[in-house]
Amino acid sequence: MGLDYEYKDNDIILRQPDLDLEQTLDCGQAFRWEKTDENTYTGAFLNRRLTVSSEGDSLFRFRNTKPKEFEEVWADYFDLHTDYGEVKKRFSQDEILSKACAYAPGIRILRQDPWEALSSFIISQNNNIPRIKGIIGRLCEHYGGYPDLEDMAQETEESLGYLRAGFRAKYLVDAVQKIKGGSISLDLVAKMDIEDARRTLRTIKGVGPKVAECALLFGFYRTEAFPIDVWVKRVMAAWYPNGLPDCTKGMEGIAQQYLFHYIRTSGIEV
DNA sequence: TTCCAGGCGTATC
DNA sequence: GATACGCATGGA
DSSP states (O other): OOOOEEEETEEEEEEOOOOOOHHHHTSSSSSSEEETTEEEEEEEEETTEEEEEEESTEEETTTTHHHHHOOOOOIITTTTTOOHHHHHHHHEEEEHHHHHHHHSSSOOOOOOOOHHHHOOOOOHOOOHHHHHHHHHHHHHHHHSSOHHHHTTTTTTTTTTTGGGGGGGHHHHHHHHHHHTTTTTHHHHHHOOHHHHHHHHHTTTTTOHHHHHHHHHIIOOTTTOOOOOOOOOOOOOHHHOTTOOGGGGGGOOHHHHHHHHHHHHHSSOOO
8 A cells, every 4th residue: 555655854744544643652552652742752663763743634744754764664663554444444344343443543553573562561461551651661761772682681580670560570581581592483473373373472471362462463463363351351241242243354453452442441331 | 448450370170 | 171369569
């Protein structure tokens, strides 16, 4: 799908109707985007920082980036080659999903880094989003950016104490040990069929069904992965006792994000 | 004070 | 395979 953008004053000006910065960057899929100004968010993918602003009428300003970097990094990260208009049209065959899509039509799945997504969702377990952001914020402040596996290789449960991550610290250490030690390759996980990928990730201590699904969806862009947390559990019990509708086939994870955001923030009762 | 949060490991049946 | 319970931390 072609992108509609121009390069102007060192910024990329993008026209994209199916994007809302708050809905996408602050809906619990990524934890280190910060609202730094009116309609403006600052964050990063790997070691590249970005400030992006919404300028109304489906226009966005990606600040201080060039067409090459925009095309090679940010277009992919924001999943701009996927037509979310078509996705929402399909989902809208279902009544509940139709409402969820209408409630937050600017949600997109971010194509995050595998290690960052895996470790972030290890931290997320039995935790709340503000506190998850706090822990990840302290981690990134310590390293001047999100630590890669080389950085993490020197850490122990004790050395990570400043994170105040509680029982999750030892899970991070186990993940690093298994990946650095060679018993798990994230590159191979990316190529595995979904069941093998699930099994492999779940050999890490602290990675169960939910964390594995989140890592696969947000870190490996496996849109068929379907994380079930306490919120989505309520969605399924109340509205989909017989499972998801057929219109979500292959995109269950994307549907999940609309539903998660809808039930968590809209104030509706179930 | 008690409950809860983008769950999971362990014990027990 | 299902179910019960503990777990670090901090905000509501």
